[in-house]
Amino acid sequence: MPGVTEHIIDRGDGARVQLFQTPTSDQRNGAILFVHGNQGGLLLGGREAVDDGSLIRFSSRLGVTAAAVSQPGFGASDGPADFSGPTTQKSIVAALDFLKRQPSVDSTRLVLYGNSRGAVASAMVATKVVDLKALILTGGVYDMRDAYKNSSRGLQQTIQKEAGLSDEDFLDRSALYHAHNIRSETLLLHGKYDDRASIDQAERFSEALARAGVPVSLHTLEGGHRLPREQVTPILRDFLTRVFAPVATVH
Template sequence: MTAPAHEAPLPAAVAGADGVRVLHGVPYASQPGVRPLELDLYLPPGTSAPPPVVVFLHGGGWRVGSRHSAGPAFRAAVPSPFERVAASGVAVASIDYRLSGEAHWPAQRDDAEAAVRWLRTRAGELGVDGARIAAWGESAGGQLAAILGLTGDRIATVVAWYPPTDLVALPGDAGADPAAPDSREAQLLGAPVSAVPDLAADASPVSHVHAGAPPFLLLHGRHDRLIPCRQSERLRDALTRTGAPVTLETYDGADHMWLGAPDAAGWALDRTIDHLARHLS
């Protein structure tokens, strides 16, 4: 009987920028009727001790996107954002997860949790520290990173770029119709937000805030028209009320995906690297 794809031997690493080693297309989960879910693992240059690892979750409104991109601002970046983070000493596991055309919520959360379990199970083979795992995401991936940090097992810290954090309130914040059947949130949930408020709340990081939450760094464009900055403010306020550590930083003039502010993407990546180094060292 053939072993599941996620139990297969690891592929050989290839050379990336700045001494980073990359394992491409590694299956981390497989289940009947579903394609094997894969990640790309970026390993720091040789170190004396296993490095910590951050799970990256891509954006795309839960509808599109892939593990290969940290957003359009980095499309031509050399080294890539993942190589930059790995070169700083933190391994990056950039994962694919089921999109809303494949499965509805909570499949996306299940996939993120499966990736963390896989990293811990195979940490010795991978050469990473399975006890030091962080979550980082942009847009829809920021929502997943926040959910992972608030509901997952032993996530050390979370970085979320312009995340939707309160799906129940998002239509109002964005001036949209909560009964729209074709919104990104409705496609994620399988029904309009107004028709499934309990499910929308379950997919909202603000619903899962607790006093033991890990440190959060929220980065948001002040002029984001797709996911208004109010969404990050809601999560910051909820975390602050419980005494959980949280920092929200905004960038004036930046729209969603850091559009409209040429320096915002670089600023966000620098802040991310600094935060991960501080909380994973």
């Protein structure tokens, strides 16, 4: 993995969290943290963003630090997995705190980017970490109880096994009901034909964020749960170029 460093950090409770990070520079810049999805049972964790070139690509094109965290039960992060629940959220917060402490990272320009189950957890993290510069969510669900009712039997079993089915379990994974606590500009990307996370999940969450006064944009794309890169790339490029643009100082 040339140019990428692997770190093992403490979640805050003694558990290990795996984090991959591109090289730091002499200048302070922004940072983006990727939170992966389910990965089809491969359990690669943050290494996925290393192997597919995402970390180096985002870092070099945007001039920022790029990092990817492994959720509990994925990669070298201690488990068990809890389907985007409190321990996953703590792992993401620990990764963000680690990045904020890096001398080359401008902690006021930190972007969190979650995909699928990573979007579920990242949306909840944004209700607690209110100083994020921006939040990017793709293919997420924001009302877990509703998603559970409409999921396949296999996904229902995974949710029941990892998360549980109590009111608290659902609420801990449903950013829709905590949208008023989010302060970060949010970009939502969602496939019109997503059979795992229905488009109305993103539509309802976008409306809730707008009611809370959060700058939010929702892009519905011609795809399913896995979004076409050729549609996603120009949207991300425009959004991140603006978000990471240096703030002009007035003399």
